[in-house]
Amino acid sequence: MQVTSAIREPLVTGGKTVHDVSEDISRQVEGKPVRLWWIAFGISFVFLLYGLYCACMVEWVGIGVWGLNKTVGWAWDITNFVWWVGIGHAGTLISAILLLFRQRWRMSINRAAEAMTIFAVICAASFPLPLPNAFGSLWVNFNSPLLWDVFAISTYFTVSLVFWYMGLIPDFAVIRDRAVRSSDKIRAVVYNALSFGWSGGARTWMRYESVALILAGLSTPLVLSVHTIVSMDFATSVVPGWHTTIFPPYFVAGAIFSGFAMVLTLLIVTRKVFKLEDYITIYHIELMNIIIIITGSIVGIAYITEFFIAWYGQVPAEQYAFINRATGPYWWAYWSMMTCNVISPQLFWVKKIRTSIVATFVLSIVVNIGMWFERFVIIVTSLHRDYLPSSWAMFYPTRFDVGQYLFTFGLFFTAFFLFAKFFPVINMAEVKSIIKSTSEKKK
Amino acid sequence: MESKHYLVGIFDDEDVLLHAVEQIREKGVRIEEVYSPFPVHGLDEVLGYKRSRLPIAAFMFGLTGTALALIMQIWMLGYDWPMIIGGKNFASLPPFIPVTFELTVLLSALGMVATFLIVSDMKPYHWPRQFDLRSTDDKHVMAIDLGSNKLSKSDIGRILKDSGAQEVNEKNF
Numbered sequence: 001m002q003v004t005s006a007i008r009e010p011l012v013t014g015g016k017t018v019h020d021v022s023e024d025i026s027r028q029v030e031g032k033p034v035r036l037w038w039i040a041f042g043i044s045f046v047f048l049l050y051g052l053y054c055a056c057m058v059e060w061v062g063i064g065v066w067g068l069n070k071t072v073g074w075a076w077d078i079t080n081f082v083w084w085v086g087i088g089h090a091g092t093l094i095s096a097i098l099l100l101f102r103q104r105w106r107m108s109i110n111r112a113a114e115a116m117t118i119f120a121v122i123c124a125a126s127f128p129l130p131l132p133n134a135f136g137s138l139w140v141n142f143n144s145p146l147l148w149d150v151f152a153i154s155t156y157f158t159v160s161l162v163f164w165y166m167g168l169i170p171d172f173a174v175i176r177d178r179a180v181r182s183s184d185k186i187r188a189v190v191y192n193a194l195s196f197g198w199s200g201g202a203r204t205w206m207r208y209e210s211v212a213l214i215l216a217g218l219s220t221p222l223v224l225s226v227h228t229i230v231s232m233d234f235a236t237s238v239v240p241g242w243h244t245t246i247f248p249p250y251f252v253a254g255a256i257f258s259g260f261a262m263v264l265t266l267l268i269v270t271r272k273v274f275k276l277e278d279y280i281t282i283y284h285i286e287l288m289n290i291i292i293i294i295t296g297s298i299v300g301i302a303y304i305t306e307f308f309i310a311w312y313g314q315v316p317a318e319q320y321a322f323i324n325r326a327t328g329p330y331w332w333a334y335w336s337m338m339t340c341n342v343i344s345p346q347l348f349w350v351k352k353i354r355t356s357i358v359a360t361f362v363l364s365i366v367v368n369i370g371m372w373f374e375r376f377v378i379i380v381t382s383l384h385r386d387y388l389p390s391s392w393a394m395f396y397p398t399r400f401d402v403g404q405y406l407f408t409f410g411l412f413f414t415a416f417f418l419f420a421k422f423f424p425v426i427n428m429a430e431v432k433s434i435i436k437s438t439s440e441k442k443k
Numbered sequence: 444m445e446s447k448h449y450l451v452g453i454f455d456d457e458d459v460l461l462h463a464v465e466q467i468r469e470k471g472v473r474i475e476e477v478y479s480p481f482p483v484h485g486l487d488e489v490l491g492y493k494r495s496r497l498p499i500a501a502f503m504f505g506l507t508g509t510a511l512a513l514i515m516q517i518w519m520l521g522y523d524w525p526m527i528i529g530g531k532n533f534a535s536l537p538p539f540i541p542v543t544f545e546l547t548v549l550l551s552a553l554g555m556v557a558t559f560l561i562v563s564d565m566k567p568y569h570w571p572r573q574f575d576l577r578s579t580d581d582k583h584v585m586a587i588d589l590g591s592n593k594l595s596k597s598d599i600g601r602i603l604k605d606s607g608a609q610e611v612n613e614k615n616f
Contacts, residue, residue: 017581018480018481018580018581019580019581022480022579022580022581138523138524139519139520139523139524141520141526141528142516142519142520142538142539142542143520143528143529143531143538145541147542148541148542148545151541151542151545151546152541152545155545155546155548155549158549158552158553159548159549159552162552162553162556163552166556169565170480170481170579173579174480174579174580176579177573177576177577177578177579177580178580180573180576181576192567192570193567193568194567196560196565196566196567196569197564197565197566197567197568197569197570197571198565198571198579199478199571199572199573200478200479200480200571200578200579201476201477201478202476202477202478202479202483202486202487202490202492203476203487203492203563204563204565205479205482205483205486205487206482206486206487206492206495207495207497207559207562207563208482208559208563209482210494210495210497210498211497211555211556211559214497214498214501214551214555215552215555215556218501218505218548218551218552219548219552221544221548222545222548225541225544225545229541428480429480429481429482430481432480432481432581433481433482433483436456436457
């Protein structure tokens with residue numbers, strides 16, 4: 001048995017035993033949802049319904065209902081798409097890369113983070129759906145990064161879903177056996193089916209661990225490939241402001257940055273509503289905040305590098321694109337991005353701030369606002385001043401742009417609340433395996 | 444199916460369990476299986492299980508994905524409907540790498556998980572044999588098939604108790 005160093009803080013507090021883990025996590029699934037859950041679920045569902053109307057209009061009428069024009073051909077749609085895909089990067093990063101690095105603090109946050117990944121990718125996928133690209137040549141063009149994107153995101157979605165579900169299997173069996181003991185027949189049958197008849201034998205566990213390790217190994221390059229390919233949607237074009245070689249690493253760092261921020265937003269609420277403070281501790285929140293400092297600083301350096309290279313490269317169009325970004329009509333978007341993404345994460349250097357729940361919650365939302373502006377700035381400011389001044393234009397969103405964005409919020413939170421009610425939000429099997437070595441002793 | 448008689452040892456602690464498995468196997472008792480609520484590291488070794496060959500399956504599925512992706516892209520753009528795109532070769536390898544990588548990962552992951560479910564006999568409508576319901580909660584459950592052991596029931600029961608089992612129960616299937 002591996003014993004954790006004494007200088008590390010315990011990952012599970014409150015003197016929990018292995019039995020307490022089953023008890024505390026299964027309780028949400030078995031009991032009736034609390035009033036707070038109904039309120040939150042209700043609000044998300046209303047958003048979903050209103051957004052569904054807007055999304056249907058986009059499908060029915062076409063993307064003409066969006067505020068796009070001839071000059072700004074990509075705006076909120078691709079901004080939102082990239083934003084959601086970016087958010088979807090934290091889940092598989094936590095479960096795959098942190099598993100390979102044997103970081104045990106991933107264990108109580110990976111389930112919720114992976115669920116978030118899956119819902120975020122579904123939200124992202126709702127934006128390129130109405131693209132009228134169906135009548136081209138006989139075959140699709142495999143030289144195009146837009147097509148690579150289709151393959152990357154659908155593979156990422158499928159593999160993340162499989163990885164998440166594999167983790168859920170032993171935990172569904174816990175709920176099944178508890179249902180058998182309390183003789184709740186229907187729940188027992190449903191959760192047995194969900195658990196694929198899991199037995200928990202040593203042979204199965206051995207194979208299961210080997211599957212988890214290989215899935216982690218496969219997912220690690222996959223996580224990095226997805227946002228790399230998303231960035232190539234821009235980087236392989238010859239639009240000043242997009243045509244940048246640092247895009248792939250810069251986008252991946254940004255994706256992890258926004259993903260961790262969203263995980264924090266969701267987990268701070270979840271641990272409060274479901275009383276999971278002993279499993280998702282301040283220590284977990286602090287560690288996630290440290291990742292936010294690192295990735296936020298990488299993003300900050302990337303912003304500065306872009307400017308430096310634009311000046312150093314001596315291409316007038318490129319130089320203009322960047323000056324226009326910071327001082328043109330969209331200066332407010334640029335400076336919102338700089339404040340939210342470069343300055344705000346640096347506050348986490350102060351231990352008091354990175355261990356404060358309120359500060360973390362507020363900053364995690366600020367980071368995601370900043371990351372939305374980042375994509376908006378990259379996409380819209382690079383397009384709106386064309387080479388020909390007579391085609392210069394501004395972008396104004398219509399209510400369908402806004403509505404479809406609200407739709408994804410409704411979808412995301414409705415799905416997340418349903419997940420939190422019916423699925424165990426913390427990976428019980430993994431947390432049980434570390435109880436002996438890193439649980440705080442009973443006082 | 445004829446009924447089988449089992450002795451079921453219940454263990455509380457994973458370290459006690461690991462020692463117990465070693466002791467019991469040294470005394471020549473055949474253990475059918477140990478059921479745990481979480482993976483116990485080293486348990487497969489003391490039980491004498493061979494390493495899983497699932498990585499090989501994953502590799503083969505991955506290779507299939509690589510081959511399929513390359514064949515698909517080269518055939519579609521190189522032979523079936525060649526198009527001039529930016530004056531490049533019809534079938535050039537570099538732009539085909541991303542899709543090839545994604546399909547390799549996809550087939551490898553899906554194939555390996557499907558193989559896992561098949562070899563572990565896991566199906567949604569299948570109820571596992573449950574020796575003790577606490578095996579998914581907080582107890583490690585050791586099942587010993589009396590039919591396949593030469594020692595008597597009382598001997599095995601005593602060995603189980605000596606090695607640290609909290610309870611020893613009987614179970615018939």
